[in-house]
Amino acid sequence: MKPLHKKLLGLLFTALLFTGYNAVGQDAKKGSLSISVGFYSQNNQVPYVKAKVKTKVDGRFKTVAGIPLALYINNGDESGNLIANVVTNEKGEAAATIPASLKAKWGAGPSHTFLATFKGSKEYEANTGDVTVGRAKIDIDTTSDRKITASVYAMSDSGWKPVKGVDVIVAIKRLDANLNVNETATFSTDSTGTASADFKRDSIAGDANGNITLVAKVEDNDQFGNLYVEKTVPWGAKFTPVSTFDRRTLFATRDKAPIWLILMATSIIVVVWGILFGLVVNLIKIKKLGGQSA
Amino acid sequence: MENSNALASEKIIQDLLPQKFGTKGKVFVGVLLAFCLVGLFAYYRQLRYGLVVTAMRDYVSWGIYISNFVFFVAISLVGSLITAVFRLANVEWSKPLTRIAEIIAVAAIIFASLIIIVDMGSPERFYFLFLYGRIQSPIMWDVIVITTYFFISILLLYYPLLPDLKILLRFKEKSGKGLNKLYKFLGSYWKETPHQIKLGDKAINILCITIIPVAFSIHTVTSWLFATTYRPGWDSTNFGAYFISGAFLVGAGSVVVAMYIFRKAYSLEQYITPKHFEKMGRIVVLLALLYLYFNINEYLVPAFKMKKSEEAHLNGLFAGDYAPLFWFAILTGMIIPIIILLFKKGRRPVPAFIAGIMVVVGAWFKRYLIVTPTMLHPFMPMYNVPESYHHYFPSWEEWAIAIGSLAGTMLVITILGRIFPIIPIQETINEQHETVA
Known part of the structure; x- marks a missing residue:
């Protein structure tokens, strides 16, 4: 009964994982999760570790968001090796810089292994990701x-x-x-x-x-x-940005309409509505003539 | 001779005086009113709950309302074609059709203005457009030209009515009190003095000249609402001409339909004769061929190049989701009417009427196809949006408002046809005298 009990618990956890942690692959079904780990050093400053969680759906890998992970230096057995507990973002990625508390361990040897595990997940305990890099x-x-x-x-x-x-x-x-x-x-x-x-x-x-x-x-x-x-x-050509913000352009605000457009539109409106006004005046004339003839 | 002229004149007047609705007419008006009321109720829901009652979302922000708007603007152009162009070109046979064209133009432009306010959501946005509108925006140009065209159309309907109003005032008993008051208010000052006639004719000529560029502007600017937006299907330098040719076609088609209905309803067979259907049929064929030519240009050239960014849009029209509607619009709106009207027998009243209906129905769907599929195929891919944003099918409120506006247009045409002579009486009398002389 014990293995069955374990399997049921595992299934339950997997179900919780996918419902509660909002998998990014929206149609992602339950499947095995895999982790890849990368090491990054930017401008020789404090390095960071990035883990990426993926799952295979319909033969294609999809990233999974909301997965809690634990990142370690060297190995995951000692609690003092923990870099950080992280959760994957919408790209299925989670990153953490090596904290000051691990400076001594980082400086201790020419190479290190970085490890990512599914935090507290017995189902995926075996699925770890690691990378060994030299300093x-x-x-x-x-x-x-x-x-x-x-x-x-x-x-x-x-x-x-x-x-x-x-x-x-x-x-x-x-x-x-x-x-x-x-x-x-x-x-x-x-x-x-x-x-x-x-x-x-x-x-x-x-x-x-x-x-x-x-x-x-x-x-x-x-x-x-x-x-x-x-x-x-300083090897590039000097670039002076040209701002059209205050200029009169077709795409400017209403008070910055091009003069030619205002003139053109206004003259057309004045001419056409002038004619219409003339025709209304003409009607009044006709009306007056009608009054006189009566 | 004078006696016979007087007799003929009296007969013309009696034939062309506005007639009361019969049972069929009352039922027709009742049905139109019912559609309008349902449309009004849908609009009330839109005002109360907002544009969320429509199926328009982030991508399809122009749906059936704008299709309807373009359709109405297109139809309204007929006023300038039949009245202005034909009058200036001295096309005598078109005289009995001028009032029908003017009434259609006025009704269509009223509902084009209303439907654009409906599309804005809250009506006060129309007011804000005047307060905060940018003269650089084609939407602002559209508002200006539509308002202008509306006033010109009203004047073009009113000026030639003046002599007829004088005649109508002679038949107080037949008109009834209410209508008589209206005729008195509108035209009691018309005494047909030579000076008045001179001023009236001059005004009509000025209106005919003015309405043509304004009519071209109204639909060109409407086309620019699309063409100045960089999207698949709209990115064309030819949209103005394409829209105008389509507008003249649907306008002419609607005149043929109205001619047939008014002829039947008011027994005007002597005045709207098979000759008129024959002539209008020829015009519709010419305009349908012209519009077909523009359609070939608008679709075949992009299809030949099949740019990646336009591929989904074009395939959707030719062989995808919109293919049945697209081919229906092309066949019904252009090809079948051309085939019918190319033959002399096809230009008889009944087949011409059927062809006219096909042109109008095809034209409505054509406007829908110009607006919606393009909105569903933006250059930037639709990403991370709800599934419903990828499709558009109007909600019942949109259908009700659109159908209500179409019914409203027909209602205005019907009511104007009830109030005023649908064929200009005085002009017909003058023509009769000239023929006899």
């Missing part, structure tokens, strides 16, 4: 002849050492996506841990001072996860 950092630098260098270093027992053969994306940060600095998107680091790219976007628009933001990033690297760094340089 690494990425730097970006530029030269006066508009060459960009991105350097990747990994922590070893003897300190930071350059890493060879890491694919680095060097690009210009734009509004929605990044733009390649030249015809190549990805550059590989050499034995000094450096990847070089020539900047060939001379006429690109920058901000009011001509500043643009360069980015260098390592994405989904098996050894180091996701590393990202950016640098602002």
Whole structure:
């Protein structure tokens, strides 16, 4: 009876999970949930861990919102390893930065495992997600002849050492996506841990001072996860925004209608209604004539 | 000769004086009134509960009301075609039809104005339009030209009525007290002096000249309400001409229908003759061919290019959800009437009347197809919205108001046809004298 009892409880929990936690995949049916974990370092500041929960519905993966997860560093057995308890958002994602309390553990070794488990869910206890990454950092630098260098270093027992053969994306940060600095998107680091790219976007628009933001990033690297760094340089064309807010345009407010339109509309209205007024006056004349003849 | 002229004149007057409703007429008016009352009740519900009683939501914000509005504006253009264009072109045979056209124009433009206020939800928004409206907005232009066209149509109906009012005042007993008071108020000052006639004729000529550009403006601006909005199916530089050709077609079709009904109801066979159906039939064929040509341009060229953003809209019309309605509108509104009216036998009163009904019905659905499917296919994908937002089918309140407004238009036409001579009496007498002379 015991296994059946457990199964029933599991089913009940699954049902609660899907009703109470508002799965994003609205037509998502009960199914096994899977977690993937990613490690992210932005500008070599405090890194964060991001977990993503998915389920398979009708042969397609759909993300699941509202799932409580526990994120750990190294392993989930010790309560002192807990990074944070999180809940997945509408994209099925949940993220947490490594807290100051774990600074010593983070600094203790050259690599760490990050673990995500379904918090308190016995049904999915076995479904954990983890990622093991080495501590690494990425730097970006530029030269006066508009060459960009991105350097990747990994922590070893003897300190930071350059890493060879890491694919680095060097690009210009734009509004929605990044733009390649030249015809190549990805550059590989050499034995000094450096990847070089020539900047060939001379006429690109920058901000009011001509500043643009360069980015260098390592994405989904098996050894180091996701590393990202950016640098602002005055290599763009100065962009002076032209505001049409106070101008007379077709799309402006009513008090900013174009003069030509006001003149045209008014003259047409005056002419046509002038004629109509004349015709009404004409009727009055006809009426008067009728009175005289009587 | 003078005696025979006088006799003929008396007969014309007796034939063309407004007649009281018979049993059929009373039933017809009763049915129209019933539809209007149901429409009014639906409008009361809309005022009380808001536009939520309609099926219009975020995407389809223009539904059956705007389709109806475009239809009414289209029909109203007939006043300028039959009255103004034909008068200026000296088309003699069209004289018995001018009043029918003017009455249809006035009735249609009244309900076009009303239905746009209904579409706004709360009626005070119409007032706010004048207070806060932007002259840059085609909606504002539409309000201006419709108001202008309404006044011109009223004047164009009124001026040629003056000589007839003088005649009507001679038949107090036949008219009854109430109507006689109205005739007195409207036209007792018309003494038919040469100076009055001169001023009257001059005014009619000025009106005929003025109404043509205003009529073109009214429907061109209505088309711009769509064409200035960047959406599949509306993104056209040709919408003005396309709408005007369609408007003349439905206007001419409605005149044929009205001609037949008034001819039957008031026994006007001597005045609205098979010759008139023959001529109007030719005009309807010409206009249907013209409108068909514009339709081919409006649909075939985008279909040939089949831009990704317009694909869903066009496929929906040609072979999708709207295909039955689309092909019904094309066949009923254009192709079948063309086939009927191309043949001499098809231009006899009965087949011409059937073709006229087909043109009018097809035209109503055509306006629905211009408005709704486009609203359901915006360039930006519909995302994360309730399922019901992906479809549109008017609620009963919308149907009731739309049908009520159509019934209201027919009621106005019927009542004006009861109050005033449906064929200009004085003009018919003058024509008779000229023919005899």
